Amino acid sequence: MSLKTLNRRNKKDLKWPKIIIAILSTIGIVDTGSITLKNWGLFTSLSCPGIQNGCETVLNSPWGTLFENNQVNIPLSLAGFITYLSILFITIILSLNVISPKEKLNKFFWWLVFLISCASSTFSFLLINIMFFKIQAYCFFCILSAILSFSIFIISMIGAKFESREPMIFRGFIVAISVLLGGLIWSTSVDPSNAIDVANPTENVSPIITTSSSPQKVKFAKFLSENNIVMYSAYWCPHCYDQKQLFGKEAVKELKVVECAKDGKDNEYELCQTKGISGFPSWEINGEIISGTRSLNELATKTDYQGDLNF
Secondary structure (H helix, E strand, O other): OHHHHHHHHHOOOOHHHHHHHHHHHHHHHHHHHHHHHHHHOOOOOOOOOOOHHHHHHOOOOOHEEEEOOOOOEEEEHHHHHHHHHHHHHHHHHHOOOOOOOHHHHHHHHHHHHHHHHHHHHHHHHHHHHHHHHHHHOOOHHHHOOOOOOOHHHHHHHHHHHOOHHHHHHHHHHHHHHHHHHHHHHHHHHHHHHHHHHHHHOOOOOOOOOOOOOOOOHHHHHHHHHOOOOEEEOOOOOOOOOOOOOOHHHHHHHHOOOEEEOOOOOOOHHHHHHHHOOOOEEEEOOOEEEEEEOOOOHHHHHHOOOOOOOOO
């Protein structure tokens, strides 16, 4: 095939959908990338338009994290970042005009954009429902991501110029149902209300801590209490439970832990509101509030602890 023939065919290909998808996916990369960096502590704060502390509440909720332990923290926003990055990469390939619109590879790439955006839109729809009906908070960045995903999905149907609607509807339906079912299973598994019902069916209290504390952990916990360093917690919060597990049951008894859930046992809800606590767990260190599960070494660094760090 000559270069002249290839260029003539490419002229028939719509260019504006690729440009718009590239722009939208770039915005999505910035959006989800900022959230991810904030979660990892590389951004100190994000200005969230709308309800005060809404973004913090949503992003620090159980649904804001895919996986977390003492070494690894994978926020849900990272999955969105990878999704938008993939779409941008594919769109750039489509925009290079080295593949004829009639070639199978071109159609394959358009199918990828369509199916990825279909999956992303479906999952975003689920997350928006969780945000409003379960978390009951408003996050501008999350809504923006949902709008971007849905827009890319719609534009991909125009840009792909599928020859028949039936395969598009069928494949899109299969992907949407699969993502929706998988998302529902995931959201149910991380829903703290389900875990708490099993652990404490009669009282709104945190699950029992099962780990043991080393003498170093107990000593560190005493140091935190003596220096008026407070942990703000919610009985239903799995990340709070993870934080306590890092200390162990003996050390947790030495900590100053404030229950912030309004329906929690012995709660100090008004104090938490006064302090502006929006995410759990939160630590108050020298008048500064920091959110998220922290390793003991990180807490030791932030509190200038000079004791044994062999936790």
